[in-house]
Amino acid sequence: AVDDHVKNLLISVLAKLNGTTGLPDPSFGWNHTTDPCLDGWEGVTCDGDSVTKIELIRADLSGVLDAGALCNTQPLAAFLTIINIQYNNIGGQLPTEIGNCKNLSLLVIGNNKFSGSLPGTLPMLKNLKRLDVSNNMFIGELPDLSQISGLRVFLADHNRFTGKIPNFDFPNFDRFNVSFNNLSGPILITNGGYNESNFMDNPLLCGPPLRTLCMASENGSLSTPSGQKKPEGASKEDVLMYSGYAILAFFVFTLVAVKVYKRRKEEEKGETVNKILSVDDSMNYLSGVSGEHEVRANMSDPSGTSAESARASSSLIVLTSPVVNGLNFDNLLSAPAELLGRGKHGSLYMVMLEEGEKLAVKRIKDWAISRDEFKQRMQRIYEVKHPNVLTPLAFYCSNQEKLLVYEFLQNGSLPRFIHGSQLGREFGWASRLSAAATIAEAIAYMHRELHKDGIAHGNLKSPNILLNDKMEACISEYGLKAIDNQESSIAANVIQRPVISSSNAFQADIYGFGQILLELLTGKLTQTNGMDLATWVQAVVREEWTAEVFDKSLILEGASEERMVNLLRVGIKCVNQSPGERPTMRQVAQMINALKDEEERSVATES
Numbered sequence: 001a002v003d004d005h006v007k008n009l010l011i012s013v014l015a016k017l018n019g020t021t022g023l024p025d026p027s028f029g030w031n032h033t034t035d036p037c038l039d040g041w042e043g044v045t046c047d048g049d050s051v052t053k054i055e056l057i058r059a060d061l062s063g064v065l066d067a068g069a070l071c072n073t074q075p076l077a078a079f080l081t082i083i084n085i086q087y088n089n090i091g092g093q094l095p096t097e098i099g100n101c102k103n104l105s106l107l108v109i110g111n112n113k114f115s116g117s118l119p120g121t122l123p124m125l126k127n128l129k130r131l132d133v134s135n136n137m138f139i140g141e142l143p144d145l146s147q148i149s150g151l152r153v154f155l156a157d158h159n160r161f162t163g164k165i166p167n168f169d170f171p172n173f174d175r176f177n178v179s180f181n182n183l184s185g186p187i188l189i190t191n192g193g194y195n196e197s198n199f200m201d202n203p204l205l206c207g208p209p210l211r212t213l214c215m216a217s218e219n220g221s222l223s224t225p226s227g228q229k230k231p232e233g234a235s236k237e238d239v240l241m242y243s244g245y246a247i248l249a250f251f252v253f254t255l256v257a258v259k260v261y262k263r264r265k266e267e268e269k270g271e272t273v274n275k276i277l278s279v280d281d282s283m284n285y286l287s288g289v290s291g292e293h294e295v296r297a298n299m300s301d302p303s304g305t306s307a308e309s310a311r312a313s314s315s316l317i318v319l320t321s322p323v324v325n326g327l328n329f330d331n332l333l334s335a336p337a338e339l340l341g342r343g344k345h346g347s348l349y350m351v352m353l354e355e356g357e358k359l360a361v362k363r364i365k366d367w368a369i370s371r372d373e374f375k376q377r378m379q380r381i382y383e384v385k386h387p388n389v390l391t392p393l394a395f396y397c398s399n400q401e402k403l404l405v406y407e408f409l410q411n412g413s414l415p416r417f418i419h420g421s422q423l424g425r426e427f428g429w430a431s432r433l434s435a436a437a438t439i440a441e442a443i444a445y446m447h448r449e450l451h452k453d454g455i456a457h458g459n460l461k462s463p464n465i466l467l468n469d470k471m472e473a474c475i476s477e478y479g480l481k482a483i484d485n486q487e488s489s490i491a492a493n494v495i496q497r498p499v500i501s502s503s504n505a506f507q508a509d510i511y512g513f514g515q516i517l518l519e520l521l522t523g524k525l526t527q528t529n530g531m532d533l534a535t536w537v538q539a540v541v542r543e544e545w546t547a548e549v550f551d552k553s554l555i556l557e558g559a560s561e562e563r564m565v566n567l568l569r570v571g572i573k574c575v576n577q578s579p580g581e582r583p584t585m586r587q588v589a590q591m592i593n594a595l596k597d598e599e600e601r602s603v604a605t606e607s
């Protein structure tokens with residue numbers, strides 16, 4: 001039989017996991033009158049009289065883990081090889097004493113509410129094969145686990161870890177994930193087997209397999225996207241590789257500039273520009289000729305002659321905005337640029353102006369749209385303006401290249417808040433419902449205003465929903481890509497019921513919005529392990545276990561299940577396979593506004 005003192009201690013450990021100071025939940029069978037090994041306590045496995053495993057998965061535990069008691073007590077600590085308490089609501093810190101459970105081969109505490117830093121004693125667990133701390137609220141740096149030679153699985157995703165990724169023994173891992181944190185610096189992995197999903201959504205991480213390139217600083221060392229230095233010890237090859245990327249990015253940017261210059265030179269004086277400020281002579285700076293920039297503007301001329309169009313189309317066209325008063329091509333091109341992402345439709349750079357102003361510059365390639373049409377599109381979007389839709393501050397258009405300049409929103413996009421851990425920021429039910437209502441309202445407005453022009457968003461998805469400094473949702477990249485027939489057929493699922501192309505684009509927006517709603521409600525990515533979120537949600541709902549579908553954090557927060565179900569219904573309507581059956585964005589906005597009003601009324605009555 002197990003020693004009494006070990007038994008008593010186990011009972012107190014379970015009581016603490018249960019979150020009580022008294023006796024633990026009797027349903028586990030852990031009590032003073034029975035034996036852990038002989039009487040089969042739930043979650044306890046023994047080898048003879050020694051407890052070797054504690055596995056309490058999805059056991060509704062909401063207390064703390066008393067690792068001090070577990071790992072400072074012999075002979076318990078000496079025999080314990082597995083602690084698996086994943087999928088509970090266990091909070092507090094992971095105590096430093098965990099380092100004394102020297103025989104642990106598996107420590108799985110993922111999907112809980114642990115906070116604080118990981119203890120520095122973790123590297124003492126030399127027998128560890130699997131460490132899973134994912135989906136918690138850990139902060140601080142990742143411990144250097146390189147001394148644990150047998151570690152095969154390390155999962156630390158969906159936390160709030162900061163700092164650099166230690167020099168792990170990467171080839172040893174069967175599974176490794178540090179995505180959705182706030183880690184920074186270059187990823188120093190030379191061997192393959194890793195992809196973007198292992199590292200994604202760490203805004204300050206750079207280098208392959210991520211698409212964010214590291215920047216080479218003047219002394220040739222690598223810096224992260226935020227300008228931090230590469231840790232010592234990186235190989236020369238690494239430096240060369242990353243420098244190469246940076247030079248390539250610079251070269252491409254310069255090439256665009258030179259093209260603008262040439263075209264600019266070819267075109268002659270048409271002096272006024274329609275409803276825009278056209279910044280000229282931008283290339284004087286680049287070619288080393290100092291010259292005054294002459295800004296020609298004629299805000300009162302509404303017509304826009306073809307000469308003007310031709311002229312404006314080849315230069316940077318700056319739309320009036322207090323954000324970029326005085327912006328010209330010179331300061332745009334000479335400013336340090338950092339590649340933030342390379343999407344399906346082009347690349348996105350963050351450009352830092354001298355005054356400290358940050359801009360987002362989208363570079364689109366291979367969009368078969370005439371310059372006039374592009375310009376018209378941008379002007380229409382600019383004219384209809386909605387406070388929650390980012391309008392371009394400036395744009396440039398040639399046959400091959402299109403550049404769009406937007407305000408840079410520091411908070412980043414929706415996935416960081418839904419799937420990631422945005423340091424110190426909660427993004428609970430009220431924020432999600434409010435974001436849904438804001439997006440729906442803004443898209444409904446844009447659809448109404450731009451319906452005749454046939455300009456839909458065209459690429460509505462959560463990374464295109466940014467959050468401003470008041471944490472309000474702002475839609476970026478509106479109308480930036482007119483999806484072609486084939487593409488819109490896929491997005492709008494119009495196989496059964498073909499409709500004309502521009503309405504496809506509007507209906508595809510509604511589908512895209514539906515997916516955003518499902519992401520907000522489930523906390524899942526649109527594509528998870530190759531599975532389509534809409535299909536998954538529909539299957540789950542069909543099988544009538546609706547509550548399972550929702551993001552655990554929303555349930556824990558006590559969000560109204562009735563309103564979540566109603567919002568889910570709206571989402572499901574939007575992702576209907578037949579585009580014609582989907583509601584219009586106006587109807588969607590009305591349904592969501594009604595839910596939001598209901599929510600606000602209920603909060604008001606509660607308080």
Ligand SMILES: Nc1ncnc2c1ncn2[C@@H]1O[C@H](COP(=O)(O)OP(=O)(O)OP(=O)(O)O)[C@@H](O)[C@H]1O
Nearest residue numbers: 340341342343344345346348360407408409413463
């Ligand atoms: N104006 C902005 N301010 C701050 N971050 C932005 C801005 N615009 C885009 N981003 C972020 O930069 C990242 C890269 O943007 P990018 O447009 O390349 O991605 P994407 O939208 O997935 O691509 P695509 O639209 O081509 O499919 C995204 O995470 C996006 O949320």
